[in-house]
Amino acid sequence: MHFIFSGSVNSKEVLNHIMTDTCCIIIGASHAGGQLAVSLRQSGWEGRILAIGSEPYLPYNRPPLSKTFLSGEKHIEDLLIRPEDQYEKVGIEFLLGQEVSEINRKAKKVTLTHGEVIAYDKLALTTGASVRKLNLPGSDLRGVLYLRDISDVEQIQQFIGARKKAVIIGGGYIGLETAAMLKKLDLDVTIFEASDRILNRVTAPDVSAFFTRVHSEEGVTIKTGVNVTGFGGEDRVSEVQCADGTVFPADLVVIGIGVIPNTALAEAAGLEVRNGINVNEHCLTNDEDIAAAGDCTNFYQPHYEREIRLESVQNAMDQAKVAAAALCGNLNQYNALPWFWSDQFDLKLQIAGLSEYFDEVVLRGNPAEGRKFSAFYFRDGRMIAVDAVNSPQEFMLGKQIISKQLEVDRNRLSDPAVAMKELMVSL
Amino acid sequence: MPVVTYISADGAINEVEVASGNSVMQGAVDNMIDGIVAECGGSCSCATCHCYVDDAWKDKVPAASEMEKDMLECVLEPQEGSRLSCQINMTDDLDGLVVRLPESQF
Numbered sequence A: 001m002h003f004i005f006s007g008s009v010n011s012k013e014v015l016n017h018i019m020t021d022t023c024c025i026i027i028g029a030s031h032a033g034g035q036l037a038v039s040l041r042q043s044g045w046e047g048r049i050l051a052i053g054s055e056p057y058l059p060y061n062r063p064p065l066s067k068t069f070l071s072g073e074k075h076i077e078d079l080l081i082r083p084e085d086q087y088e089k090v091g092i093e094f095l096l097g098q099e100v101s102e103i104n105r106k107a108k109k110v111t112l113t114h115g116e117v118i119a120y121d122k123l124a125l126t127t128g129a130s131v132r133k134l135n136l137p138g139s140d141l142r143g144v145l146y147l148r149d150i151s152d153v154e155q156i157q158q159f160i161g162a163r164k165k166a167v168i169i170g171g172g173y174i175g176l177e178t179a180a181m182l183k184k185l186d187l188d189v190t191i192f193e194a195s196d197r198i199l200n201r202v203t204a205p206d207v208s209a210f211f212t213r214v215h216s217e218e219g220v221t222i223k224t225g226v227n228v229t230g231f232g233g234e235d236r237v238s239e240v241q242c243a244d245g246t247v248f249p250a251d252l253v254v255i256g257i258g259v260i261p262n263t264a265l266a267e268a269a270g271l272e273v274r275n276g277i278n279v280n281e282h283c284l285t286n287d288e289d290i291a292a293a294g295d296c297t298n299f300y301q302p303h304y305e306r307e308i309r310l311e312s313v314q315n316a317m318d319q320a321k322v323a324a325a326a327l328c329g330n331l332n333q334y335n336a337l338p339w340f341w342s343d344q345f346d347l348k349l350q351i352a353g354l355s356e357y358f359d360e361v362v363l364r365g366n367p368a369e370g371r372k373f374s375a376f377y378f379r380d381g382r383m384i385a386v387d388a389v390n391s392p393q394e395f396m397l398g399k400q401i402i403s404k405q406l407e408v409d410r411n412r413l414s415d416p417a418v419a420m421k422e423l424m425v426s427l
Numbered sequence B: 001m002p003v004v005t006y007i008s009a010d011g012a013i014n015e016v017e018v019a020s021g022n023s024v025m026q027g028a029v030d031n032m033i034d035g036i037v038a039e040c041g042g043s044c045s046c047a048t049c050h051c052y053v054d055d056a057w058k059d060k061v062p063a064a065s066e067m068e069k070d071m072l073e074c075v076l077e078p079q080e081g082s083r084l085s086c087q088i089n090m091t092d093d094l095d096g097l098v099v100r101l102p103e104s105q106f
């Protein structure tokens, strides 16, 4: 099977869909870009649709990269969101392995790195995010890696082997998922976290303690408050050096310390950028012919009444739909409640809402034992988020409570003997 | 290749081939059938791939896991044939499967 395209697809089927000589260019062909292309057709766009992506693959599911793809359970063809012929059927063209280097808004043209210039009528930016790099002595040694795309995983896989020593830098979701998978593949896994607990930015202390406990029960070592200062090794990494002078042996280092939105193109084109490309409720930028969607955007979230930037598939897909409609002249509002999931060992974590700025946490079930509980986050008496571990009902109904801003009896909520459904009935 | 018939809430009928091993959700997404959203890409995390398996097929599809059952209890308008379409993998035995799609996934 081949997924590498350069040059455009120009089959008869593609041409059948193109009724006008207008063109919409999409920069970035991943979750947001792929959905945006499909939604453009569904919203009635009759012109050409051309998605340009720097990775040599059709849009694929990124979440399995740190889950079943890393473990080898899934292969590249299983990751594709849609197969090639389905895009052809609705007349969507891809230019893959190609990067846009400039947007000229006056002339309404984009320039590719190799010099080609293509005109657009409408433009969509779905450039996503790139990993935050850790620039320390030895960072460029072989075996010091990141995890964002297929090629990263392919590199990691070259360093995997039973009893090899893996160090994960950063105790966020991706770091924890990677640790869980490498452990399953029989490596010795240690997580280094700079702050005093894992998931520090995103969860309550009880939830961090829960994940710390489960990881240690599964044999993963977690070291918090560790400041990494460099990496040592001959041609490949063999040790991680820490600020307190300790040196830790390592055959593989995976760094997961967050991402930075890809906004350089937009900024150079004079679009508004604040921690992401600014878009309004219709996912349009300050140039009404240019939309943006996904990890690269910054927007006002009406439910939480503040500007945010999200890194989730839900946001990429939902924004893409609103953006596509807006480019076709249908102005819908983007106000979906954020949600996210993470799979580690036998844990399925489902998160609804944003827990930041909470002032109270209600626990349902005991995070100190077993592998099933939920944490509900409140602010000023209103539920703003839920972390549900192996508790799909708490997630599903919590999502409803949050988005509809329903009142809940916190005493009953904290009692697992009271069914979630009963709580909803009594609301 | 086995064929699945998707009946949308507005009555629209889509008959499509879904390769053995692919899920009923993937068949809908591949063919851009609107009623299935599938935000989590099939990892049984979102319940936005809810469908109703036609009466005649209810007993032929493999049973739902506990996780799926729990999620199904909380979807909009659950019915007896409710399933998460990402959890039904096509086999030759399921050739001809008929599923109805709910009005909304949220």
Ligand SMILES: Cc1cc2nc3c(=O)[nH]c(=O)nc-3n(C[C@H](O)[C@H](O)[C@H](O)COP(=O)(O)OP(=O)(O)OC[C@H]3O[C@@H](n4cnc5c(N)ncnc54)[C@H](O)[C@@H]3O)c2cc1C
Pocket: A027, A028, A029, A030, A031, A032, A033, A052, A053, A054, A055, A062, A063, A064, A065, A066, A098, A099, A100, A101, A126, A127, A128, A129, A130, A147, A148, A149, A174, A262, A265, A293, A294, A295, A296, A310, A311, A312, A313, A314, A316, A339, A340, A341, A342, A343
């Ligand atoms: C390992 C991992 C696990 C994850 N797990 C989950 C999860 O469980 N649940 C969840 O909701 N989310 C998860 N995420 C996050 C989710 O994958 C992202 O939110 C999602 O990929 C965002 O989609 P996007 O299309 O906005 O951006 P991206 O996926 O970042 O795609 C942007 C694309 O644009 C391309 N591009 C950028 N600039 C240019 C240019 N100038 N020219 C051409 N192409 C360009 C890039 O190469 C890239 O392919 C995970 C992410 C990772 C890395």
Ligand code: FES
Pocket: B025, B037, B038, B039, B040, B041, B042, B043, B044, B045, B046, B047, B048, B049, B084, B085, B086, B087
């Ligand atoms: S696609 Fe998310 S649960 Fe089926």
